[in-house]
Amino acid sequence: MFLNYLLGTGFGATAIAIFYPILKFITPPQVIEAAQNSVTAGKVNELALNSGKIFKFGNKPGILIRSASGEFKAFSAVCTHLDCIVQYQPEKKQIWCACHNGQYNLSGLNVGGPPPRPLEEYVVNTRGEEIVVSKA
Amino acid sequence: MNAERLTLWLDDRLGIGAIAELARKKEIPIHRHSIWYYFGGMTLFLFGVQVGTGILLLLYYRPSAETAFESVQFIVTEVQFGWLIRSVHSWSANLMIATLFIHMFSVYFMRSYRQPREVTWLSGVLLLLLAVGFGFSGYLLPWNKLAFFATKVGTEIAGVLPVVGRPTLRFLRGGDDVTGATLTRFFGFHVAVLPAITTVIIGIHLMLVQKHGMSVPASLEGKDLKKMKFIPSFFLRDLIGWVLAIGVLAALASIFPWELGEKADAFASAPTGIRPEWYFLFMFQTLKLIPAKVLSFDGEVLGILGFSVGGLLLFIVPFLDDPTKPRRRSLFTIIGVIVVLYIVVLTIVGFIG
Amino acid sequence: MKLTNDSPAHPRSSIRSFALIPLIALLLFVTASAQKKNSCVDCHSSMDGALLEPVRLSKGDVHDVRGLSCVDCHRGDATKDDMAAAMDRKKGFIGKPRPSEIPALCGRCHSNAEFMKTFNPGLRVDQEREYSTSVHGNLLKGGDAKVATCISCHGNHGIRAINDPLSKVYALNVAETCGSCHGNADYMKGYNIPHDQFDKYKTSVHAKALYEKQDLSAPTCNDCHGNHGAAPPGLESVANVCGQCHVRQASLFQSNPHKVVFGLMRAGECVQCHSNHGIIPPSDEMLGVGEKSACTQCHGQGDSGYAAAEKMRERIDQMSASIGRATEILNRAERAGMEVSKPRFELNDAKDVLTQGRVLVHTFSPDELDKIIAPGLDVANKSYSAGGAALAELSFRRKGLAGSLVFILFLAGLIYLKVRELERRGADPQKQS
Numbered sequence: 001m002f003l004n005y006l007l008g009t010g011f012g013a014t015a016i017a018i019f020y021p022i023l024k025f026i027t028p029p030q031v032i033e034a035a036q037n038s039v040t041a042g043k044v045n046e047l048a049l050n051s052g053k054i055f056k057f058g059n060k061p062g063i064l065i066r067s068a069s070g071e072f073k074a075f076s077a078v079c080t081h082l083d084c085i086v087q088y089q090p091e092k093k094q095i096w097c098a099c100h101n102g103q104y105n106l107s108g109l110n111v112g113g114p115p116p117r118p119l120e121e122y123v124v125n126t127r128g129e130e131i132v133v134s135k136a
Numbered sequence: 137m138n139a140e141r142l143t144l145w146l147d148d149r150l151g152i153g154a155i156a157e158l159a160r161k162k163e164i165p166i167h168r169h170s171i172w173y174y175f176g177g178m179t180l181f182l183f184g185v186q187v188g189t190g191i192l193l194l195l196y197y198r199p200s201a202e203t204a205f206e207s208v209q210f211i212v213t214e215v216q217f218g219w220l221i222r223s224v225h226s227w228s229a230n231l232m233i234a235t236l237f238i239h240m241f242s243v244y245f246m247r248s249y250r251q252p253r254e255v256t257w258l259s260g261v262l263l264l265l266l267a268v269g270f271g272f273s274g275y276l277l278p279w280n281k282l283a284f285f286a287t288k289v290g291t292e293i294a295g296v297l298p299v300v301g302r303p304t305l306r307f308l309r310g311g312d313d314v315t316g317a318t319l320t321r322f323f324g325f326h327v328a329v330l331p332a333i334t335t336v337i338i339g340i341h342l343m344l345v346q347k348h349g350m351s352v353p354a355s356l357e358g359k360d361l362k363k364m365k366f367i368p369s370f371f372l373r374d375l376i377g378w379v380l381a382i383g384v385l386a387a388l389a390s391i392f393p394w395e396l397g398e399k400a401d402a403f404a405s406a407p408t409g410i411r412p413e414w415y416f417l418f419m420f421q422t423l424k425l426i427p428a429k430v431l432s433f434d435g436e437v438l439g440i441l442g443f444s445v446g447g448l449l450l451f452i453v454p455f456l457d458d459p460t461k462p463r464r465r466s467l468f469t470i471i472g473v474i475v476v477l478y479i480v481v482l483t484i485v486g487f488i489g
Numbered sequence: 490m491k492l493t494n495d496s497p498a499h500p501r502s503s504i505r506s507f508a509l510i511p512l513i514a515l516l517l518f519v520t521a522s523a524q525k526k527n528s529c530v531d532c533h534s535s536m537d538g539a540l541l542e543p544v545r546l547s548k549g550d551v552h553d554v555r556g557l558s559c560v561d562c563h564r565g566d567a568t569k570d571d572m573a574a575a576m577d578r579k580k581g582f583i584g585k586p587r588p589s590e591i592p593a594l595c596g597r598c599h600s601n602a603e604f605m606k607t608f609n610p611g612l613r614v615d616q617e618r619e620y621s622t623s624v625h626g627n628l629l630k631g632g633d634a635k636v637a638t639c640i641s642c643h644g645n646h647g648i649r650a651i652n653d654p655l656s657k658v659y660a661l662n663v664a665e666t667c668g669s670c671h672g673n674a675d676y677m678k679g680y681n682i683p684h685d686q687f688d689k690y691k692t693s694v695h696a697k698a699l700y701e702k703q704d705l706s707a708p709t710c711n712d713c714h715g716n717h718g719a720a721p722p723g724l725e726s727v728a729n730v731c732g733q734c735h736v737r738q739a740s741l742f743q744s745n746p747h748k749v750v751f752g753l754m755r756a757g758e759c760v761q762c763h764s765n766h767g768i769i770p771p772s773d774e775m776l777g778v779g780e781k782s783a784c785t786q787c788h789g790q791g792d793s794g795y796a797a798a799e800k801m802r803e804r805i806d807q808m809s810a811s812i813g814r815a816t817e818i819l820n821r822a823e824r825a826g827m828e829v830s831k832p833r834f835e836l837n838d839a840k841d842v843l844t845q846g847r848v849l850v851h852t853f854s855p856d857e858l859d860k861i862i863a864p865g866l867d868v869a870n871k872s873y874s875a876g877g878a879a880l881a882e883l884s885f886r887r888k889g890l891a892g893s894l895v896f897i898l899f900l901a902g903l904i905y906l907k908v909r910e911l912e913r914r915g916a917d918p919q920k921q922s
Contacts, residue, residue: 003903003906003907003910004907006903007903007904007907010899010900010903011900013896013900014379014382014896014897014900017893017896018382021216021217021220021221022192022217022221024216024217025192025195025215025216025217025218025221026192026195027216029214029215029216030214031210031214037202056834059830059834061837081704081706084844085841098736098737098848100706100734100735101733101734101735101736113706113734114704114706114707114734115706116704116705116706209828209830212828213828213830219886364912368908368911369908369911369912372904372907372908372911373905373908375904376901376904376905376908379897379900379901379904380897380898380901382897383893383894383897383898383901386890386893386894386897387890387894390886390887390889390890391887391890396828
């Protein structure tokens with residue numbers, strides 16, 4: 001009888017040891033999907049007018065800009081010259097790269113300095129309070 | 137007691153009484169080669185593990201060229217115990233094919249395929265083919281460099297067959313090259329087509345095994361053998377094996393986690409030293425050893441045809457062998473031993489070489 | 490004449506053929522007049538050597554393509570076959586111009602805004618004036634015939650547009666063109682300037698960007714020295730010139746006491762530490778008080794500059810080392826099968842801080858450096874911890890596995906005991922027939 005008891009407990013414990021990981025597995029994780037094509041870049045009221053911020057898009061940095069007129073724009077933040085990370089210059093209303101003085105306008109076009117190509121532009125949508133950035 | 141009432145209730149509606157009777161009556165003969173009896177059940181258990189872990193993986197996997205690799209990476213890094221489920225799935229696949237081979241060869245050498253079990257053998261060889269199909273289609277799904285090139289080479293080889301080669305290649309690849317279309321197709325094979333067919337064939341296989349009972353080696357036929365009841369003795373022993381298999385799988389998943397590799401790039405050149413999974417290795421090595429031209433025929437085509445013919449012979453072995461003739465018997469045993477040695481040696485060569 | 494309506498009296502086809510005739514005549518006339526008589530080409534094409542060169546080179550020349558020809562520069566009369574009449578000096582013919590005459594000759598058109606407008610309104614018209622401010626221009630005025638004039642760089646007959654890759658002044662060709670004189674020790678004898686600029690430039694990071702990466706934005710000779718007004722930048726303008734691209738470093742330097750001191754020392758600003766032609770990527774060794782340090786050129790032990798240099802180097806090294814440690818542990822975790830792409834990405838912020846730190850060195854102030862290094866170290870440490878966590882997770886899995894294996898073996902053993910018990914108890918008698 002003792003053996004039966006042990007056996008029962010043993011099977012019970014094994015069952016738990018199998019079903020516990022399975023249960024945890026099917027519970028959605030924190031990051032809900034392998035989001036490569038779109039990402040939440042921030043909240044609508046987080047970004048002041050005429051300002052920008054860097055966010056993570058997959059493995060690369062992106063830059064989210066709220067123009068003076070309130071419009072949201074997003075681009076890859078990797079400078080097309082030598083891969084430095086660009087920043088937003090509110091005074092000049094343009095995107096600037098500190099490494100070699102490269103300049104891009106608010107359409108992502110390279111308008112000054114060494115950069116040979118425009119910045120890749122992303123599509124911006126708002127979902128309630130959230131700003132969702134996706135690949136074009 | 138409630139259990140009895142429940143049983144009666146179910147029996148009334150489902151007729152489970154008959155099945156329970158069968159299970160109670162089933163007996164397993166005990167003899168020198170009884171150990172091999174466990175391998176069929178083990179293969180079935182590992183298949184069950186595959187189905188279970190496969191369904192779990194299905195909850196997160198995405199079958200497109202753009203997202204497949206990332207989704208597997210996601211499973212392995214973000215999903216809780218994802219690493220465990222994925223590694224168990226990959227390891228169990230290999231273990232299942234290994235036990236399947238052992239089961240098949242033990243049946244072969246014990247000549248269990250002889251009358252009246254020929255159809256059981258036929259369904260078994262079909263299951264071998266299906267298992268290998270599962271392995272081949274599943275291998276591509278993570279969409280990493282190794283899998284991409286293994287699929288490329290594998291389908292290329294299929295394409296070498298005369299007449300049917302090209303259409304087969306296009307059917308497998310979903311086009312002329314290995315692309316996202318291939319991935320979608322292989323996914324469909326792996327989770328829908330093959331499981332459906334396999335369920336039916338396993339059903340037939342198991343039903344036939346119950347119908348004919350356990351076969352014994354010819355020399356022991358008719359003799360008075362000790363027997364053990366399937367329930368509880370043999371089944372509990374089966375269970376020991378299965379529990380140990382779980383342990384082995386957990387160990388493999390933790391100590392040798394299955395590699396993720398790098399995402400496939402259709403335009404990159406093949407990485408050095410690519411080779412298929414171990415169960416294809418002996419064929420792969422053979423093809424490498426055949427000279428490019430034999431007489432006036434393309435060496436590779438000859439190799440593939442050779443293996444196809446071999447497979448066919450394996451399929452119809454029950455009709456070729458005649459266990460009543462001792463010369464025939466020993467011939468088939470010798471052939472079997474040679475084949476096993478060939479496979480083992482070439483697999484080892486494939487690994488070292 | 491309506492060509493569109495098909496009326497029976499004037500079917501379209503016959504109207505068409507009539508219309509064609511005057512068109513063809515017009516075409517013939519136009520092509521004939523385009524082939525103006527050019528006695529220069531006629532004679533010189535039958536010559537050889539240096540006298541044939543101009544004709545040969547002129548094909549594709551930027552002036553030739555626009556309908557300008559020999560007489561537009563050399564004057565003379567191209568309609569006359571007679572040599573004396575065609576090349577009549579009294580009538581203004583300029584044969585081979587002397588070097589001192591060349592700027593004026595080219596400038597006759599190129600400094601004439603109204604004339605140049607008819608060809609390319611965007612082209613500058615002050616090259617001649619710029620040239621007169623240059624070292625070459627001034628030496629030429631003083632009678633030196635060896636210095637570069639327009640044709641030395643642009644060529645005389647096969648002149649190409651500057652964005653034409655075949656041009657001697659195309660971005661990729663500029664250094665070689667300048668170097669053809671300035672790198673020639675014999676030619677440069679007597680001028681008392683070095684002749685290793687081209688050689689040094691070829692070793693530089695700018696040359697690598699230009700020639701290997703084909704980055705046409707990389708500076709070559711004219712970007713720092715000017716092209717027509719070529720002169721070395723003044724010792725106190727160096728930072729302005731470098732600062733066209735290296736904005737932050739230049740502005741930091743210029744608001745710093747070092748600018749004044751370097752000016753007094755006639756030290757050439759950026760060049761003092763980074764050199765002018767053979768500029769190689771700066772290493773951390775240039776900072777601090779070690780052997781290869783630039784700071785110890787002036788600062789000796791005991792002075793505040795020496796201490797500052799030491800401190801700054803220490804900070805930079807600290808940052809660099811913490812990034813190195815974090816990278817190493819992440820590599821270890823990855824090799825062991827763990828996925829660490831997120832901490833690796835976050836480590837990029839730390840690498841960014843290191844880059845910024847190296848720029849802030851130009852404030853020559855350890856305090857400025859501290860402002861960004863401290864948070865940077867935090868980031869690197871976070872990535873390091875993430876790597877450690879990954880390794881800990883790995884170890885946890887192995888321990889969990891070891892535990893569960895023990896348990897599984899235990900369970901298997903239990904089942905076996907149960908089997909034995911069942912069989913022993915006779916609840917499952919082994920049938921003997």
